[in-house]
Amino acid sequence: MRFSSLSGTSGGVTRYGRWFVLAFICVALVLVLVPAMSFGATAKVTLCASPSSVVSGGTAKLTAKVCPVPRNATFTLSAKDSAGHITKVATASAGTCGSAVFSVKPMRNTQYQVAVTANGMWPVTSSWVCVKVCAKLTLCVKPGQYCGTTISGTLTPAWNNHQVTITICQYINCWHTMKVATLTATLHQGSGDSSTYAVNWTGKHCTKYTISACVPTTADFKGACVSSCFTL
DSSP states (O other), X not given: OOHHHHHTEETTEEOOHHHHHHHHHHHHHHHHHHHHHHHHHXXXXXXXXESSEEETTOOEEEEEEEESOOTXXXXXXXXXXXXXXXXXXXXXXXXXXXXXXXXXXOSSOEEEEEEEEETTEEEEEOOOEXXXXXXXXXXXXXXXXXXXEEEEEEEESOOTTOEEEEEEEXXXXXXXXXXXXXXXXXXXXXXXXOEEEEEEEEOOTTOOEEEEEEEEOOGGGTTOEEEEEEEO
16 A cells, blocks of 8 residues: 555645544544533532431432533432332433422332433432331221221331231220230231231220230331331
8 A cells, every 4th residue: 555545645745634534523522522521520419318217108308419510411310229229210400500309209218319411421420318218007996896896007118928916905094004915917918019907806895995016127127116006
């Protein structure tokens, strides 16, 4: 191959077309990549949760901020469950103030992260923020005929095929009670991420009782017990 074909010369005439195109491409890449690298090196994205602990299904507000604020920036919120699975939850425009607020209702302990993207800029992400979730146990007591009683309730989040322990105490006087029965009820799948339980019990006529339910929760809550109480 002739040197003249590589250098862009032919017949003693210098041609700069090829070099001009290559130079133009290099300049364009610099103009695109330098702002992106500059933004990625200087931008700071934060995410805060308020409150940081909620009852299962309760609302937490996540406030995302970015500084400096790029033009046409978008926040993308992602959630990570206890198994490490990550899903995209929502998106919002950063606007001119560089912030956005997301409302979430986690059923179990969940970590959240936001990523900021803009035209021609590499994504910049915040640290993961954890919203801790407390289990919710409900207790409903419906007296029936001849002192028959239906004791039922729900546990959120679901923990099917486990046992709820129900303790029934009888009032001896205004200040003291005596345990008279301990029942167990199996949790079954309810609506959504919840379990239900129910059991029947018969007490004495014209006697005052206090009824409580307790269940050790899933590993999400480190085995802690939640309970609910009702006076009959």
